[in-house]
Amino acid sequence: MAAFAQNSWLRLALRLTALSTVLTSAYAKGPTFELTLTWDKWSPDGVERDMILVNGRFPAPTLEINQGELVEVVVHNKMPSNTTVHFHGIDMHATPWSDGVPGVTQRQIGTNETFHYKWQATQHGSYWYHAHQLGQVEDGMYGAIVIHPRNELAKPWSLISQDEKVIKAIDHAAKNPRPLLLADHRRRTADDIVNLSHQAKTELPCFDSILFNGKGSVNCIPADELTSLLTPQQANVLKANNVTNLTPKGCLPPSLISKTISPNVTVNMAVLPKDVLEVCTPSKGSKEVITVQKQHAGDEKWLALDLIGAFHLLAVVFSIDEHPVWVYAVDGDYIKPQLVHAIQINNGDRYSILVQLNNPGKYPVRIASVQNSQVMYSSATLLYSVDETGPAPERPTVPYVKNNGLPASNATVYYSQPKQKQFVEEPIGQVANQTYKLFMRTAGPSFSWALNKTTLPAAVLDHGSEPVVLFEPKINNLDNTTITTKNGTWVDLILITDTIPMPPHPIHKHGNKMWQIGNGIGPFPWATAAEAAAAVPQNFNLVDPPKRDGFVTAQATPTNATWTVLRYHVTTPGAWLVHCHVQSHLVGGMSMVIQDGSDHWPAVPGEYLKF
Known part of the structure; x- marks a missing residue:
């Protein structure tokens, strides 16, 4: 730490200690969750395999929190391997040491060790948590997070209906959302x-197989x-x-x-x-059934679901037969609701939806892969009835989407990210203070990937021989795997295809959300987004672009590259990972570290420095 102590970062960090104390005291003490991780046998799709269980179950238990609470998650590692836990989409305001990335924000949790994650629920909505150690997400270490909004928070229900009875029913449903974890699954570890x-x-x-809340065949x-x-x-x-x-x-x-x-x-x-x-061996596992309590005839009944894309690779299309859905929040934030029949869900995405239950019966809840490498589909069941009569007799239902994700008719409406508008409008910086061009490429075999020309394999972060970046940040940008920003500035990350063909990549940034302000096909010859927007204004939106904590880049064709411009505001100083959320791409090196707010670097509590 001697070299670090000599630079101005530490002096500035010490000034933030008092601020951190003030922020922490403003929040009410919330729940403490105890999570015990073990390596054991489980049969998610009817076939037993070794995998990670949390508190003896899979998926991991849902963490239910109220906005404004201080949260503690105590992780007991009883596995034979090291681990860490990341809280996906949580901005970790003033607590970057609880972000859960080995080598970036903490040291690994070794066998028989216990780690205390502490953070503030500044946000609301749908999130999830998962291991951030090599490929442990694929081994089953993931679960849902539900953060209930403050009562006084404005909600977008009047954009769905002006009927007070309907609004009341919608609000009741949204206060009790049901997480639906969607995941691809392999029999091999x-x-x-x-x-x-x-x-x-x-x-x-x-x-x-494809799993709904850990169930499938x-x-x-x-x-x-x-x-x-x-x-x-x-x-x-x-x-x-x-x-x-x-x-x-x-x-x-x-x-x-x-x-x-x-x-x-x-x-x-x-x-x-x-x-x-090649070989497919069928199995018969359990099936997720979403059962809604009986309702009285004439009552307004709605169901709120938090759809969580816990995939390792797949992108899918989600739909419920004969039930349009209102998408009212994306990645935890309220949006101006969209009424749609189908939603493409990528790795790491969260969509909060409302379903009007106005025709009792039994309906398939479908997901179909849109990954070019494999055709696969699966379904859960939505079941609801009226009074004591039980559900309506089973009958064939009409799907909105085919089992390959394509529309079943011209009338099928898909969720549109370009049309996504935040419910509470936020000003976006019109000019970036810093611009970084990130050249995505394969680096040899297809399991080796680079986000910024140079690979940063997960094993490099996980092996523990290098100092934790949050504890000892790099003073200069020494390579293509680390960049540095200043607090309060606007930053552009321009993702450019460097080798083709190139698949889509779900790029996730830890620490805060981003806006996608532009995208296009072909090379990116401009020095900045401002130059590009002047040349091709039709490719940019600087007024009300979509805001998320993860965006999917466009697929490059065999002859054309693509580019995507993401802009964010530096408001959470610390060391953050930005990476492709496809697990094999992350393990293979498609990540980099961003040292945000270098002039306001946080002071790390001693308990984390010593761990």
């Missing part, structure tokens, strides 16, 4: 998949149905390579995996066991 990827020298983008789709579900893009890839169909698992055949994902690398697909990409 994350370590198994990483090892096989390295042996084959390619990413392995194929899964066994392996669904082996018949060959003729797989053919009928091919998207135009998938059909073109198969035809161009003289391949007639996907594997029985619904995946691209090994030969096409190597061509499309690792075109410039010599792969060894022969080392892969057949179950990884």
Whole structure:
């Protein structure tokens, strides 16, 4: 710490100690959650495997909190491996040491060690928590967070209805949202998949099942149905390579995996066991049933769901047969509600929705993968009735979406992110004080990725030999994996495709939300977003752009690059990770550290420095 103590950062940090004390005292003492992590056997889709259980269960328990409370999460690691826990989307205002990133904000929690996360619930809405150690999300360490808003907070219900009876029913439902964790699942552990990827020298983008709140089954789709579900893009890839169909698992055949994902690398697909990409073995696991209490005839009845994209790779389309939904919050923040039939949900996304229950019965709650590498779909069930009569007799229902995510008719309306408007309008800086161009690329085999030309593999952060960045920040920008900003400034991150073809990447920033102010196809020849906006104003929105803690970059074609401009306001000083939320991309190096607010660096409490 000697070198760090000599620079101005520490002197400025000490000034913030009193401020941190004032902020903390303004919040009421909230709940303390005890989480015990063990490595045990569980059968999410009817097939037993080793995985992480939290308090003896999967998924991890929901953390339910009131806005304005001080929260403590005590993690007891009883696993044979190290771990950390990240609270996804929580801004960690004045408590960056509780963000849960090994090597960035804390040291790892070793076997039989206990770590106390303490943070302030400054926000409200839907969030989630998950491991941030290598691929432990894939091994089951994730759960939902619900933060109930303050009573006096303005809510967007009058934009849905002017009827006081309806508004009352909506408000009642929204006070009791039900988290719905959506995830892809494999029978093999994350370590198994990483090892096989390295042996084959390619990413392995194929899964066994889709889970709703930890429940599901392996669904082996018949060959003729797989053919009928091919998207135009998938059909073109198969035809161009003289391949007639996907594997029985619904995946691209090994030969096409190597061509499309690792075109410039010599792969060894022969080392892969057949179950990884080809063989499908059906199973019968449990099914999630969303049951709503009986209602009296004539009553207004609504259901609020928090949809959480806890995927490792997949992007999906969500819908409920014969039930349009109102999207009223995105990534925890209220928006001007959109009435839609279907929502594309990417890795890390959260959508809060309201469903009007006006036709008792039993309805499929569907998700269908839109990942080009695999065709797969699954469903849960929505069940509700009137009085004591029970649900209406089962009958065929009409879906809004096909089992490949495409619309079932021209009338299907999808959620539109470009049309997303925040319920409470916020001014956005019209000029950035700093601009960073981040060149996304593959760095050799397809399991090796870079967010800013240079890879930062999770193992580098996880192994613990380097100082924790929050404790000993880098004084200068020494490489492409670290950048530094000043407090109160506006920063542009321009994500540019550096190698093509390039898949979409769900880019998540820790510490605060961002605005997507622009995007386009082709190269980005301009020095700043201001120059780009002057040249192609139709590609920019500096008035009311969407705001989130994660955005998906556009997919680059075989001939065209893409670019995305994200702008954020530096208001939470500390060391934060920005990364692709696809687990194999994060483990493979698609991340970097941002030292935000270097002139107001926080003073880390001694208990965290010593841990």
